[in-house]
Amino acid sequence: MKRLKAIAASAVLTAAAFPALADTTLHVMSWQPAYVAGTDYWDKTVAGFEAENPGVKVESNFVAFGQYLPTLTAMIAAGSLPDVFNGGTKTGELGRSGHLVNFKDVYDAAFFDQFYAGPLRQYTFDDKPYGLPDMAQIFGVFANDRIMKEVGVEVPNTWDELIADVPKFKAAGYIPLSWGNLTRNTCPDFFLPLIAQYGGDVYALDDHTAPGLSWDSKPVVDALDLLQRLSKAGVFPEGINGIDDPQSRQLAYQGRAAMYFGGSWTPGIFAQDGTKDWLDNYSVHKVPALTPDGIHFTGDGAGEAWSVNADGPNKDLALKFIAYLYRPDVYNWRAKGLQSFPSMKSAVDQIDNPKVRTMISWIATDSANHILFGPGSWDAVSNVCQSALDGSISPADGAKKIEADVMAARSN
């Protein structure tokens, strides 16, 4: 009787467990609009994994960037994180609180060597990589060569040259350098590498644990001062805090601006919606430096990095999916499809656009952090950035305010 009971119990358990094993859904979430059903290389990626893992279904969920972090916050609060997802700027806090897998526990050094250092560094906290960069990025200045020739100036090598050229641009009716800061996330992209140009360490500032290091230190004040001098000199569009990215690109497309500040993903956007004049005439250059022989520190890193939910029911499968996503042959499909800066060195050959390849070549020498992960850092910097641009705060007061706001956020 006992034996019969045992057989019956194991049959029930097997019946209960078998459908779960045979029909597992892996929940994937990102803000990359191409990573959805209907994009050939993503379909190929998903189909490949499903074929290698019978009974597994990959569910790809896209959430627009503007709503992504609020959605993620709600999921964290509800304890319902997806299996694989972009942690964005919450990666550090999520990892430190134990919700993300530390990839160092899973993959060996050779795996990490495949990535460019900067983008991987960005998602490594306390020496633990909680995110793996999907596509990398680096910023530069895109110039309309036709306008530059008409105005009679070269693309500036230093910030002082740029300021000195402003009257020539203005006299010819052009905005020297276009970008928009309505959504507040572009100013940190522009400003944070300036801190590196002045010798500051943005990673350390963001971490904010080194003794004596604070946001009101000299490199930050100097960088805010430079940002404000550029703004006051008329380098940027009027009302830059009221212009969003697409509008600032239009200024370049419509021949109203001589140059445009943007990331390595923008050539892909130019190809989709740029005017013929812009596409025929634009070239890409490093952002200016402080001195003629100075380093042109510019933002590098990765906006999107894949993380794995450490508390999820499909953790092992999710790690298998990550290993699959970064298999060079599989990664190449995405790199080829997106034509953006790949985070894996082996995929550079997949990039056809020579301008993107030029930008990729800068990562070894000119990269600097431009994304903040620490509690309160991003809000504090982006708000003071806006004030520096509209001249409503002095550089010294701005730096003090960043420090005060970061400390207030971390104490609450």
Place this chain on the structure above:
Amino acid sequence: MNAPSRLQPFIAPGLFIAPAAIALILTTAVPMVDAVLLSLQRWNAMTPAVWTGFDNYVRLAQDETFFRALWHTFYFTVCTVILQTILPLLIASLLNSGIRGSTVFRTLYFMPVIISLAISGLLWAMLFEPNFGAINSLLRAMGLGAYTPLWLAGTNSVMPSVIIVSVWQSLGFYLVIFFAALQGVPKDLYEAATLDGAGAWSRFMNVTVPTIRPVILIVVVLNTINGIKVFDQIWVMTAGGPNYASATLGTYLYSIAFGAMGASNSRLGYAAAIAIVILVLSIVVSLIQIRIGRRRDLDAQIEV
């Protein structure tokens, strides 16, 4: 009468009310109590919540940005209550006076109401763009290039700009309410006033306004509540910027709770404290308005 028979009259109504009451308790009362409890804790959603008592409220009392947001909310509410009550009332009176094309005008005024707040916010952000936006381009074409504001980009111009959008969007809605109310004003009252020598303005102030006072009160209360909890349009157009120059209690709460374009930390307990302040403000202001309205109605009845 014993206890069960005393309860008898309430059983049937109670059973009818129960489903709605249970739904209301589950969807409104429970989250509200939960929000009150959350406002007494520190919680970033990632680590366990820590009970902090009234610490969040003490911090709010010292938070400069919170008071800026409170002031902007007050500014927005007062301006929109005045503009979104007086303008629709005047226009509805005009349309009710029998002018030609009244239906066409009503339709035109109502059209912005059917556009979602997010879409209208995006459209107006394009119109307000300082360099090539339609409004500044028009001003430049008229030779007024020296007077082109920065609109959403200027710390002084951003609040008037969002108020303009709010009035544009809401005018038609309140106009329809007033128009419907005006249709119910007996014509003989106007005739009697006219016979007594009252002019148009006098008829408006002494006949129209007192007769539709309850509707005016409803419009004022609706505008006040909408003003206190304003969020979507401002978030879409400015996200509360530049540098909190258009932050309202709603946008500040959202940025504290969820972040948006890059903020890394959620302060859900602090955000809940802001939410409770908004709730209390809405209740207090609405009660005051309703009480004032009732007193005036009472006064009017006494006069009659």
